[in-house]
Amino acid sequence: MAQPETRPESRDERRTPTSREQQAEQRRNQLIDIALDLFSEKGVDGATIKEIAAQADVAQGLVYHYFDSKEALLLAVIERHGPFAPLRVLLAQAFSQPIHEGLHTLAHGVYRIMSERKKLLRIVLHEAMLRPEMRQILLGVRAQLMTTVGAYLDTRIAQGELRSHNTEVTMHTLAVTIGSLVLAGFPPDPFLDDLVDTLLNGISAVPTHGVQPDDTQTKTNA
Amino acid sequence: MAQPETRPESRDERRTPTSREQQAEQRRNQLIDIALDLFSEKGVDGATIKEIAAQADVAQGLVYHYFDSKEALLLAVIERHGPFAPLRVLLAQAFSQPIHEGLHTLAHGVYRIMSERKKLLRIVLHEAMLRPEMRQILLGVRAQLMTTVGAYLDTRIAQGELRSHNTEVTMHTLAVTIGSLVLAGFPPDPFLDDLVDTLLNGISAVPTHGVQPDDTQTKTNA
Amino acid sequence: MAQPETRPESRDERRTPTSREQQAEQRRNQLIDIALDLFSEKGVDGATIKEIAAQADVAQGLVYHYFDSKEALLLAVIERHGPFAPLRVLLAQAFSQPIHEGLHTLAHGVYRIMSERKKLLRIVLHEAMLRPEMRQILLGVRAQLMTTVGAYLDTRIAQGELRSHNTEVTMHTLAVTIGSLVLAGFPPDPFLDDLVDTLLNGISAVPTHGVQPDDTQTKTNA
Amino acid sequence: MAQPETRPESRDERRTPTSREQQAEQRRNQLIDIALDLFSEKGVDGATIKEIAAQADVAQGLVYHYFDSKEALLLAVIERHGPFAPLRVLLAQAFSQPIHEGLHTLAHGVYRIMSERKKLLRIVLHEAMLRPEMRQILLGVRAQLMTTVGAYLDTRIAQGELRSHNTEVTMHTLAVTIGSLVLAGFPPDPFLDDLVDTLLNGISAVPTHGVQPDDTQTKTNA
DNA sequence: AATGAATGAGCCTTCATTCAT
DNA sequence: TATGAATGAAGGCTCATTCAT
Numbered sequence: 001m002a003q004p005e006t007r008p009e010s011r012d013e014r015r016t017p018t019s020r021e022q023q024a025e026q027r028r029n030q031l032i033d034i035a036l037d038l039f040s041e042k043g044v045d046g047a048t049i050k051e052i053a054a055q056a057d058v059a060q061g062l063v064y065h066y067f068d069s070k071e072a073l074l075l076a077v078i079e080r081h082g083p084f085a086p087l088r089v090l091l092a093q094a095f096s097q098p099i100h101e102g103l104h105t106l107a108h109g110v111y112r113i114m115s116e117r118k119k120l121l122r123i124v125l126h127e128a129m130l131r132p133e134m135r136q137i138l139l140g141v142r143a144q145l146m147t148t149v150g151a152y153l154d155t156r157i158a159q160g161e162l163r164s165h166n167t168e169v170t171m172h173t174l175a176v177t178i179g180s181l182v183l184a185g186f187p188p189d190p191f192l193d194d195l196v197d198t199l200l201n202g203i204s205a206v207p208t209h210g211v212q213p214d215d216t217q218t219k220t221n222a
Numbered sequence: 223m224a225q226p227e228t229r230p231e232s233r234d235e236r237r238t239p240t241s242r243e244q245q246a247e248q249r250r251n252q253l254i255d256i257a258l259d260l261f262s263e264k265g266v267d268g269a270t271i272k273e274i275a276a277q278a279d280v281a282q283g284l285v286y287h288y289f290d291s292k293e294a295l296l297l298a299v300i301e302r303h304g305p306f307a308p309l310r311v312l313l314a315q316a317f318s319q320p321i322h323e324g325l326h327t328l329a330h331g332v333y334r335i336m337s338e339r340k341k342l343l344r345i346v347l348h349e350a351m352l353r354p355e356m357r358q359i360l361l362g363v364r365a366q367l368m369t370t371v372g373a374y375l376d377t378r379i380a381q382g383e384l385r386s387h388n389t390e391v392t393m394h395t396l397a398v399t400i401g402s403l404v405l406a407g408f409p410p411d412p413f414l415d416d417l418v419d420t421l422l423n424g425i426s427a428v429p430t431h432g433v434q435p436d437d438t439q440t441k442t443n444a
Numbered sequence: 445m446a447q448p449e450t451r452p453e454s455r456d457e458r459r460t461p462t463s464r465e466q467q468a469e470q471r472r473n474q475l476i477d478i479a480l481d482l483f484s485e486k487g488v489d490g491a492t493i494k495e496i497a498a499q500a501d502v503a504q505g506l507v508y509h510y511f512d513s514k515e516a517l518l519l520a521v522i523e524r525h526g527p528f529a530p531l532r533v534l535l536a537q538a539f540s541q542p543i544h545e546g547l548h549t550l551a552h553g554v555y556r557i558m559s560e561r562k563k564l565l566r567i568v569l570h571e572a573m574l575r576p577e578m579r580q581i582l583l584g585v586r587a588q589l590m591t592t593v594g595a596y597l598d599t600r601i602a603q604g605e606l607r608s609h610n611t612e613v614t615m616h617t618l619a620v621t622i623g624s625l626v627l628a629g630f631p632p633d634p635f636l637d638d639l640v641d642t643l644l645n646g647i648s649a650v651p652t653h654g655v656q657p658d659d660t661q662t663k664t665n666a
Numbered sequence: 667m668a669q670p671e672t673r674p675e676s677r678d679e680r681r682t683p684t685s686r687e688q689q690a691e692q693r694r695n696q697l698i699d700i701a702l703d704l705f706s707e708k709g710v711d712g713a714t715i716k717e718i719a720a721q722a723d724v725a726q727g728l729v730y731h732y733f734d735s736k737e738a739l740l741l742a743v744i745e746r747h748g749p750f751a752p753l754r755v756l757l758a759q760a761f762s763q764p765i766h767e768g769l770h771t772l773a774h775g776v777y778r779i780m781s782e783r784k785k786l787l788r789i790v791l792h793e794a795m796l797r798p799e800m801r802q803i804l805l806g807v808r809a810q811l812m813t814t815v816g817a818y819l820d821t822r823i824a825q826g827e828l829r830s831h832n833t834e835v836t837m838h839t840l841a842v843t844i845g846s847l848v849l850a851g852f853p854p855d856p857f858l859d860d861l862v863d864t865l866l867n868g869i870s871a872v873p874t875h876g877v878q879p880d881d882t883q884t885k886t887n888a
Numbered sequence: 889a890a891t892g893a894a895t896g897a898g899c900c901t902t903c904a905t906t907c908a909t
Numbered sequence: 910t911a912t913g914a915a916t917g918a919a920g921g922c923t924c925a926t927t928c929a930t
Contacts, residue, residue, distance in 0.1 A: 194388040198392060199420060202420070462876065615859050644870045727924080
C-alpha cells in the first residue's frame with residue numbers, strides 16, 4: 001500500500017498548485033486508486049467505468065475527463081503504482097552486503113515490494129496473459145532485475161563467494177517463486193529463508209559440489 | 223481425469239457407438255478444443271460463444287445443445303485436458319529412480335506435461351485470479367503434488383540421500399518455476415537441468431556442508 | 445381433474461385399434477395432459493416444448509410428430525379438455541327444477557365444471573387477453589350459456605317465478621363471479637349460496653320479498 | 667400511488683427542476699406509457715424492450731438507463747398508473763350518499779376508474795396468473811376495497827337500509843363483474859344500473875317489492 | 889470540473905422448429 | 910414411432926464512450 005500521495009512526476013514543481021489543480025489531482029488519484037482495487041478484484045474487463053465512478057461518487061462522464069479511455073486509466077494505474085523506485089533502493093542495499101546476507105535481504109525486500117503492490121501485481125499478471133503490451137511491461141521488469149541482480153551475482157562468483165552457475169536460473173526462480181507466494185497469500189516466513197537457503201546450499205546431503213552427481217549442470221551462464 | 227484420447231474412435235465401450243453418437247462426440251470434442259484455443263487466447267470472458275460456433279462452422283445455438291452454459295463449457299475443457307492421468311504416470315516413473323536422476327525426470331516430465339497443456343494452464347491461471355472456484359482447482363493440483371512428491375522427498379531424506387529440509391519449499395519452487403518457463407515460452411534446456419542442479423547443490427561455493435541437517439535455517443535478513 | 449381418458453371424439457370406433465395405434469393415442473394424450481399442466485402453470489409462451497417432451501420422457505422432435513406446432517398442441521389441449529359436454533348435462537338438469545332450486549344447482553354445477561377444468565380455464569383466460577382467436581372461444585362459450593340460460597330465465601319470467609329483468613346481467617354476473625372464485629381458489633361454500641340468494645332476493649332491506657332478512661342464507665342446493 | 671399527473675410541469679417541488687431534469691422525467695414517463703401500451707397489447711413477455719425503445723425513438727440501452735430491468739419497468743408502470751388515489755376519492759364520495767344512490771355511484775365510479783386503466787388492468791390480471799407477486803398486488807387492492815366498502819355496507823345494515831348479509835359476496839361480485847365488463851369492452855349502460863338493481867332487489871318475483879329506488883332496470887333481455 | 893442522458897454494438901442464452909437417421 | 914443434432918432468430922441486458930448542458 002504505502003503509496004505515492006501525489007503523482008510522482010509532479011513532485012517538486014516550482015509554482016504552488018491552485019486549489020482547483022489540487023482538487024483535480026486528488027480526484028485523479030482517487031479514480032486511479034479505485035481502479036486499482038476494482039481492476040485487481042474483477043480484472044480490467046470485469047470492472048466497469050460505471051462502478052469506478054460510483055465508488056468515487058462522481059458521474060461516469062467525469063472519468064473520461066481525466067482519462068481518455070479505460071486503457072489509459074489502466075496505464076495510469078500502472079504508472080502510479082509501479083515498483084521501480086523502491087526496487088532500486090532495495091537492490092542498492094542488498095548489493096552492499098555479503099552474499100549470504102544479501103540474498104536474504106533481497107528475497108525479503110522483493111517480497112515486501114510485491115506485497116505492497118499485490119493488487120498491481122495481479123492486474124499486470126492477469127492482463128499479461130492476454131495483452132502483449134502488458135507482457136512487455138513484465139518482461140521489462142524482469143530484464144532490469146536480471147541485469148542488476150545478474151551483475152551482483154556475477155561479482156560474487158568472481159569473488160569466489162558463489163560457484164560458477166547459471167545466474168539467470170537463480171534470479172528467475174527467486175523472483176517467480178516469491179511472486180507466487182505473494183499472490184497465493186502465503187506469509188514470508190519461514191518460506192523465504194528456506195528458499196534462499198535451498199538456493200544457496202541445495203538440498204542434497206552428499207558432500208557435494210564440485211558437484212559430481214552427474215555433471216550435466218553446465219553453462220557458466222548466459 | 224479424462225484425457226484427450228486423440229480420437230473418440232479409440233474408446234473401448236461395450237456397446238459400439240452408433241455413427242450418430244460418434245458424430246455427437248466428435249462435435250462435442252471439437253467445440254471443447256476450439257474453446258480451449260479461444261479461451262487461452264482471449265480469456266474466457268474475451269472469447270465469445272459466437273466465435274466458437276463460427277470456428278466450428280455451426281450455429282450458436284448448437285453450443286448450448288452440448289453445454290448448458292459458457293461456464294459448463296469451461297469445465298468441460300478442464301476435464302478433457304486435465305493433467306491428472308499423465309501426472310500420475312510421471313510420478314510413478316520418477317519415484318523409482320535415485321533422487322539425482324528422479325528430480326531431473328520429474329522436472330522434465332512436469333515441463334512436458336505443462337507444455338502439452340500450455341493453453342489449459344493459461345486459462346486456469348488466468349481464471350484463478352478472478353474466480354475462487356478455479357483457485358480451488360489449482361490448489362487441488364498443488365495439494366496432490368505436494369502430497370506425492372513430498373512423500374517421495376521424505377523417503378529420500380530418510381534414506382540419507384537428501385538433507386532434512388522444508389520439502390514444501392522445494393516442491394513449490396520447482397512447480398512454480400517450471401510453470402513460469404512454460405508460460406513464458408522458454409525452452410526446457412538448459413534451464414531445467416540448471417534449476418534441478420541448483421536445488422540439489424545450491425549455488426554457494428563455500429566448502430561447506432554436509433550442511434548439518436538443521437542448523438541451516440538462518441535469517442540474517444532485514 | 446376427472447379427465448377424459450381417451451380422446452372424446454374417438455370414443456366408440458368400430459375397428460379395434462392396433463396396439464401401435466393405442467400407444468400413439470396414449471402418447472398423444474400424455475403430451476396433451478402435460479401441456480395442460482405446463483401451459484397453466486407458466487403460460488403457453490412460458491412453457492417450452494423441450495420441457496413438455498422432458499416430462500413425457502421423449503425427445504423434443506416427437507412432439508412435432510403428434511402436433512404440427514405449439515399452437516396446434518394448444519388447440520388439442522382445449523379440444524380434449526373442453527367443458528361443452530358436461531355443461532349440456534348440467535343445463536338439462538338445472539332447467540327441470542324450480543327456479544330457486546335450479547339456480548343453486550346451476551351455480552354449483554358451473555363451479556364444479558370450472559373447478560375440474562381450472563387449468564384449462566387459466567390457460568384460455570390468459571391467452572384470451574392476447575390472442576383474438578382465444579377471445580372468440582371464450583365469447584362462444586358465453587354465447588352458448590347466454591342462449592340456453594337466457595331461455596331458461598325467460599321461461600321463468602313468463603311463468604311469473606321471476607320478475608322481468610335483464611337476464612343477461614344475471615347470467616353474466618353469475619358466470620364471471622363463479623369463474624373468479626375458482627381461479628382465486630375460493631371454496632364454493634358458503635359463497636355460492638349467498639351469491640344465488642343475493643341474485644334472487646337482493647340485499648335491500650326495503651319492503652322486500654318474502655325473504656326475511658336473515659333466514660335467507662344458504663343451501664338448498666345439490 | 668402516484669398518478670399520471672398528466673405533465674411533469676405540474677409538480678410543485680421546492681426547487682425548480684432544471685430543463686434536463688424535466689427532459690429526463692418526460693423521457694421516463696414516455697417509456698412507461700409506451701410500456702403500458704405494449705405490455706397490455708402483447709403481454710409483458712410478448713413485448714420487447716427493443717420495440718419499446720423503437721417507439722420512443724431511442725436506443726435500446728437507454729431503457730436500462732431509466733429502469734434496472736424489464737421487471738422494474740413493469741413496476742414503474744403499475745406505480746404510475748395505479749388506481750389508489752382516485753379510488754379513495756370515489757369511496758369517500760359514494761359513502762356519503764344513501765345506499766341506493768351510493769351503490770350506483772360506486773359501480774359507475776369503479777367502472778370509470780377501471781376503464782381509464784383498462785390497459786393496466788389487463789396487464790396486472792394477465793401477469794397475476796403467472797407471477798405470485800402480481801397476485802399479491804391484486805389481492806391487496808381487493809383487501810382494501812373489501813375493508814372500506816365492507817365497512818360502508820355494514821353501516822347501512824346497522825342503519826336498517828340493508829338486510830344482514832354476506833357483504834363480501836356483494837362486494838366481490840360487484841368488483842369482478844365490473845372488471846369483466848371493462849375488459850370485454852362492454853359499455854356501462856344499461857348493464858351497471860341493472861346489476862346494482864339486481865344486487866339490491868334481486869330477481870325474484872315473489873310477493874315482493876316496491877323496488878322503488880329507481881326503476882331503471884329495464885330490458886327483458888336480448 | 890462535473891453531470892448524466894444517449895448511443896450502439898455485442899454478449900449469453902433460449903426456443904420453436906426441421907430433418908437425417 | 911422415435912431420436913436428438915442442428916438451425917436461426919430473437920431477447921434481455923451490459924458497457925465503453927460521447928456530448929450537450
